[in-house]
Amino acid sequence: MNQAIRTKLSIMMFLEYVIWGAWLPLLGLYLSKYLKFEGVQIAWIFNAFAIASLTGMFFGSQLADRYFAQERFLSFSHLVGGLSMLGLAYTKQFWPFFGLMLLHCFFYVPTLSVTNAIAFANLKDAQKDFGPIRVWGTIGWIAASWPFIFIPIDWAKVPSMAAAGGFVSWLGKALSTPKTGPAMELALTSTFFVSAIASLVLAAFCLTLPHTPPTKNEGSKFAPLEALKLLAVPSILVLFVVTLLDSFIHYCYFFWTSPFFSAIGLPENWIAPAMSIGQIAEISTMAYLGFFLKRLGWRTTMILGILGHVVRFGIYAIGTRETLWLVILSNVVHGFAYAFFFATVYIYVDENFPKDIRTSAQSMFNLLILGIGPFFGNFLWGWLGEQVTTVSAAGEKVIHFDRLFMVPAGLGVLSAILLAIFFHPKAMKEVEAIDPLAEPVPST
Numbered sequence: 001m002n003q004a005i006r007t008k009l010s011i012m013m014f015l016e017y018v019i020w021g022a023w024l025p026l027l028g029l030y031l032s033k034y035l036k037f038e039g040v041q042i043a044w045i046f047n048a049f050a051i052a053s054l055t056g057m058f059f060g061s062q063l064a065d066r067y068f069a070q071e072r073f074l075s076f077s078h079l080v081g082g083l084s085m086l087g088l089a090y091t092k093q094f095w096p097f098f099g100l101m102l103l104h105c106f107f108y109v110p111t112l113s114v115t116n117a118i119a120f121a122n123l124k125d126a127q128k129d130f131g132p133i134r135v136w137g138t139i140g141w142i143a144a145s146w147p148f149i150f151i152p153i154d155w156a157k158v159p160s161m162a163a164a165g166g167f168v169s170w171l172g173k174a175l176s177t178p179k180t181g182p183a184m185e186l187a188l189t190s191t192f193f194v195s196a197i198a199s200l201v202l203a204a205f206c207l208t209l210p211h212t213p214p215t216k217n218e219g220s221k222f223a224p225l226e227a228l229k230l231l232a233v234p235s236i237l238v239l240f241v242v243t244l245l246d247s248f249i250h251y252c253y254f255f256w257t258s259p260f261f262s263a264i265g266l267p268e269n270w271i272a273p274a275m276s277i278g279q280i281a282e283i284s285t286m287a288y289l290g291f292f293l294k295r296l297g298w299r300t301t302m303i304l305g306i307l308g309h310v311v312r313f314g315i316y317a318i319g320t321r322e323t324l325w326l327v328i329l330s331n332v333v334h335g336f337a338y339a340f341f342f343a344t345v346y347i348y349v350d351e352n353f354p355k356d357i358r359t360s361a362q363s364m365f366n367l368l369i370l371g372i373g374p375f376f377g378n379f380l381w382g383w384l385g386e387q388v389t390t391v392s393a394a395g396e397k398v399i400h401f402d403r404l405f406m407v408p409a410g411l412g413v414l415s416a417i418l419l420a421i422f423f424h425p426k427a428m429k430e431v432e433a434i435d436p437l438a439e440p441v442p443s444t
Helices: 003-034 039-058 061-068 070-088 096-120 125-149 167-175 182-188 191-209 223-232 236-265 268-275 277-287 289-318 321-329 331-351 356-386 405-423
Strands: 390-391 397-399
Touching: 003 039, 003 070, 003 096, 003 125, 003 191, 003 236, 003 268, 039 356, 061 289, 070 096, 070 191, 096 125, 096 331, 096 356, 125 191, 125 268, 125 277, 125 331, 167 182, 182 191, 223 236, 236 289, 236 321, 236 331, 236 356, 236 405, 268 277, 268 390, 277 289, 277 331, 277 390, 289 321, 289 405, 331 356, 356 390, 390 405
Parallel strands: none
Antiparallel strands: 390 397
């Protein structure tokens, strides 16, 4: 593969995930504490992403698969998505906020599968090359998270370096002096500005990407429905179900981690960087994903990814203020779990689905990972949080996180068992395309 193309694909992935990573980690905190939205309103704003995953499968992917060059589709989508994200920085009321978030997600969500499709179309060996390209998306997410340690600092209250007693002491004072009230609210709106700028830059950059035309098949059928027909293959159906369960587990992390970290004593300006530890670990995991895939195979790699969730939520369940360091460190397995399961699923789809529906097939699994999973998961985890909440003698609500986190850990064990018993994928290089009604040949 040409080095210039590799560089362009890496930049594409970097900006793609800066857009998302800038606003997602701190959105719940911003909506609940500063905009004072009610729980159900917050759930619907988060679920704008889930709703867009459904429309993205039947709108964006069909267009990218069949009608428009994928790099041009990507450019237009990020132009509209960037403008809508810019509007969110100035919006304080629920309905306008929800509408702009829904508009952004409607155009952004399809780009997640389209960027994968563009990468796969220009890679000679997806198992070997996709990980090192995709890892730049992880680096982009991290790059979007860490500046928010410093943006919310109340510099007016930070003593001079001389008064603090040196650089190390001064830095410690600065990092532990976050803004409060309206000043912190204003600082948090910068998440939307960062996302908007990245989106608009990517819209322009996409026009320099390798030309990736749609599949020319004038008499072809509706690609998303053709992708759904592949659920007739038993192993793909099992993978579909397990992906749904794992997406439930995955989004419990985004729903409850920031409140949990706050409850056990982590300062607000450190929450996003602490959550990004998983993405840091994902860098090395993605870089060597091809190595593990070739030696472990599809099934074992996916099972290990799911068990990573079990380990992380098990540590969450026993986490306290005294073990805050261990809870934060446990986020290392988040990146491991993502790469070994979700990234492996995307590669599996690319190698085992017919060429003319691969973008739609990617979107079918994105529908589970980003749509159905979080949509029902957000309500599930919100309901579960209410069930494990009690009122203390002082009248304060107390969430028993130890009980809550045992549920996603248990779902992880169930998912691993289902894969171990029922998932029998085809050998990696056995066929170039699958007959949707053909029985799979078990791998050795």
